[in-house]
Amino acid sequence: MNQPDDGLYIVLISLHGLIRGHELELGRDADTGGQTKYAIELARALAENPQVGRVDLLTRKVIDPKVGQDYSEPLEYLAPRAQIVRLSCGPRRYLRKEVLWPYLGSFADYALQHIRRIGRLPDIIHSHYADAAYVGVRLAGLLGVPLVHTGHSLGRVKRHRLLEGGTKEESIETRYNMRQRIEAEEQVLSTAALVVASTQQEVDEQYALYDNYHPKRMVVIPPGTDLERFHPPSRFWRNAPIEQEINRFLSYPRKPLILALSRPDARKNISTLIRAYGENPALRQKVNLVLIVGNRDDIGTMEKGPRTVLKEILLLIDRYDLYGSIAYPKHHEVDDVPDLYRLAARSKGVFINPALTEPFGLTLIEAAASGLPVIATHDGGPREILEHCKNGCLIDPLDADRMGKVLLESLSDRNRWHRWAKNGLKGAQQYYSWPGHVTQYLREVSKVIRKAKKPRLQAKKKSRLPISEKVLVCDIDNTLTGDGEGLRSLFESLKEAGAKIGFGIATGRNFASTLKVLKKWDIPLPDLLITGVGSQIFYGPNLVEDQSWQQHIRYRWKRESILKAMADIPNLRLQPSSEQLPCKISYDVDVKKGLDIPAIARHLRQLDLSANIIYSYQAYLDLLPVRASKGSAVRFFCDKWGIPLEHLLVVGDSGSDKEMLSGNTLGAVVGNYSPELEYLREDSSIYFAQGHHAWGILEALAHYGFLEQEKAVVAKEEAL
Template sequence: MKHPDGLYIVLISIHGLIRGHELELGRDADTGGQTKYVIELARALAENPQVSRVDLLTRRVIDPKVDRDYGESIEHLSSRAQIIRLSCGPRRYLRKEVLWPYLGSFADYALQHIRRVGRLPDVIHSHYADAGYVGLRLSGLLGIPLVHTGHSLGRVKHQRLLEGGTSKESIEARYNISQRIEAEEQALGAAALVVASTQQEVDEQYALYDNYQPKRMVVIPPGTDLERFHPPSRFWRNPPIEGQINRFLSYPRKPMILALSRPDARKNIATLIRAYGENPALRQKANLAVVAGNRDDISTMEKGPRTVLKEILLLIDRYDLYGSIAYPKHHDISDVPDLYRLAARSKGIFINPALTEPFGLTLIEAAASGLPVIATHDGGPQEILEHCKNGNLIDPLDADRMGEVLLEALSDRSRWQRWAKNGLKGAHQHYSWPGHVTKYLREVGKVIRKAKKPRLQAKKKSRLPVSEKVLVCDIDNTLTGDREGLRNLFKNLKEAGTEIGFGIATGRNFTSTLKVLKEWEIPLPDLLITGVGSQIFYGPNLVEDQSWQQHIRYRWKREAILEAMGDVPHLRFQPRSEQLPCKISYYVDPKKGIDLAAIARHLRRLDLSANIIYSHQAYLDLLPVRASKGSAVRFFCDKWGIPLEHLLVVGDSGSDEEMLSGNILGAVVGNYSPELEHLHEDPSIYFAKGHHAWGILEALEHYGFIEQERVVAAKERAI
């Protein structure tokens, strides 16, 4: 793919099934409007002359239950846009709520992809919370601006589910909602720009977040493919989907009330059917068509869609709607424009009765097709109808009023004609893709100009005494704690010669680290990361990496953070020797503990960005958002051209967690701190039985870093 001078934009959208043709919209809760949005955004951006390359990064899926297309590593959308599919945990198709343990690995593969391209993106744009988690790490490591779009927000979903009677425990178990919300908070805190679809989304939905900073938010409504969505012409032929609809209906010439969504409880299809079933005049006036995804056998579907579809069928039977309601089992994406046109030709109406609707792309598609709309008064529909003036808003929980509004809309022919004309005009004026891209590039351009353009480091042959294999360990309670184990460890490393390089990553400062190394007779390392990742030094003279210092100062307001932390109880400032330009450290009262979430909220509400690290249940460190042990080791690998799979990291406490995950080989010594207990759920991290240096030796053996015979001999000598 050629890259003349022009913008290189990386889009990230991880979950669901993403491809450039025959999108399986409505297949499940993860393959909805966001999937279509990112594909069309990628294509529209690539059509603009300011853009030279667009990469849409998503998850690679190899699963007999889905099409083979999703297993292809690269899919070209145009000459300047492509889908790049990367590994992310198990190869089989997974719902988004269980992807969290594998996102670190996805970020590492994304970094490798950018390295192969040989050019830094001008901007990274993440879509949804999971992509925000990845985008935050890529943006931080590469030093380039992050743009984020939340699409559906966790705090809003949590609120709605609680209002609907779902317990907190059930919400957490099903949706991993706390992890999702924290990822959203972090993405909002780091993003240079947040793109929202509506002003209501900014004013009401994002306002629920601690990192709510409206000055960094811009409203850019999504575009619509106006070539696909248009009113039926006089010579329009009957489409194939018409037969699938009419076979359900006794009087197919009646006006059609069309509902089009996936079978999700949030889409509120059941209330629509009640509204229709309990209004005899509406049933007499019109037919109802419910197109709710695709299905073969309801009993084999996931619990959520299965429950929704069973409820639909039971309601149809309760109200005896046979002959008045169509509910086809299958439709293709190519059928969607025809569905709108069929409803428009019948002088029908489109309804979106969803409980929550961040935007409502189907409403714009209906408007562009000359079909008036009735929609929930939540989120995007409010602004769409304000622009298009082509319908009415409803309370999605009031079934009686919903039925009345539908009947009124279908009974006034002159108003129907006015709404149809207004919607068509509004869609073209406010919701075209070229218009969207023009505003998008104008706003993104401001962000790019403010950012200092970094250089992509040339891949060097490592000058460290390694053969692209490095062992990195924490000091306290990992390297130290057992002198005999330590002696055996370094005897084995010495015998390995230049095969294995040695690094240290510690929370201690530089001076304190050297003191401990001397006390425990630990050789000077080839790589030394100190201050919980705020400093990097290279051996044998331990020269500091100044580019890392410059890189991590992004949004770091040390004095303001110090002042804000003065209000937090149960903390004691560590000695000045432990404070660094990019690290603020406290002792925590172990008897009283600490509320990390409260500290994060406190800082975020003051627009202060910090990476908060709690370790050994006694120490609290605040670093710049780009600084951590995990980021530092990845920066080191990227700079020296060392594959992450050739890096073995061993730790014991919470400050080590980030560097243990992803494609790095991670191990935890047997005497680990309780903060790491939850990592047992990650099968990629090895938990050694041996304590201290014995656990490191065990990890070396487990990952094949060192000959097994040497480790066995060392253990025998210890007995």
């Protein structure tokens, strides 16, 4: 495994949109905007800090002829210590974020495998937006590391705005999967050790809408700006490539420019800006309007949202007859954006952000750093940006008449324009540089990391699974338990072996019952816990359930129909509800009369019902989905975490263990085994121990030499 360099190992997750380290396609669609740029620049800025050893930005791999080949590359280096890591997530083609939800569990699984290949636990995981939050909550829980989250925009706020605008609740849910998004946001707010917000308004007003609102776990760190790219025009600055493209629209290109730069999204409110300009004759006479609204080839082939916005823009231009006064180029490059700000600044124009809602407003900072005054919506981030920079004024985004008057006033006072331009330059440098952002970010993150490592009475340890090379998996009843002295000796041996040996439990008990037994026998929480005869999988140290396993085993599972079919089978009594699970039906068997298992299997097959029938101790009957069993669960675990089956030692004592004992795993049976395992003696690859209970496990460890190499490595490391 490749070891990261010294320093913090930070994993960033930003799933949707198109992410690459060069020529970002900002404005291509609603998913490729400011968040994409923020994640890339944060990764680069973190990697430049000496406290950081490695930054992995995890995103979705896209293999689609409609987008660039770059997005299919598994790895892209951003800087000497930062890289984009692209992982599979559902269909290969490019998908909008609202339809990614069914595939996020798979993305989390691939993220686990990536971290295992690295061979070191991250110091923190930082999720961006609700879809990454879904992944981050599971990943951080599985690994036992702190989770940091940045929302970028919030579902409850968006839903409120859409309802205000007249969109029906049903339409919002159909288009945006809003309930699922908000639930993911609630989960991350209840889980995250730190939430990074861009503004205080975001903390006080937007996050306050959530049930899991914990302002003490939130910190305001405004995004940074690349001040080397965004700067004022020099006296001799000329011939920006985009200038010719702008000028071909304009009859009098030397007029001051009002610049608007955004995605073709209804929330960006470009239509109100056009009305404000078109209905103010003095403003039209004085200045030109430049609209940079994403990139397009053919509006007719675009998705409905952008297509609707662009059609409305063209209709308004025609209604007010703005030809010769307004520029709306079809294409621009990423490298054109700084030049656009400089063109507007050189013309003594202004930048405007008329969005209905603006969580932050990175374009405002870029404009300020370019010496361009700003006019912006009074919502969210712009209020705090202008409070810091004092380089413009705020407007009501719904008042077109007032918007036009403010623009005219702003462009009519030359002294104030120069004062705003100077203030913006100073404010951008003082409050919004990337080095300043990273310094504050690492200061807050370091507090989280120290707190996570602080000893507690019942300390939650990090998972050993990402670095475990071998895993011991045992049944509980009559295997682990039964002999206290043997049990203590077993865990002393495992402790000596070090973190390269993981410890797992596979039991027929339910989750709550398992925890009681662990407490009674003073057994440490395992790294892997399989309960309900393989119907549930949990990972330590926080015992987070594997939801992808639940999805996997529900195949052809008809629980109610099976219950009905089993009602007339003699010699069975349904166990209490505490022993039943969504994917497990459990019965007590009349030991004296026994069961005809083949007859039960035929009975279910004749009714077209599928179940895995597990008969244990000649006293218990469990019916599971056909894909569920202890054996299937341990194999699913090995595949997910990238552990070879030959590196798994499984030890059991009853019929429910037989599937995990067979195959390529290292199998062992303790001396006090149940008679239904006697036939496995014919399999020479399975070791039958003489010792009972934990003594039998220790005997199996010695037989396979399972701990020897690891003990030698630990001894060598201690000697060094």
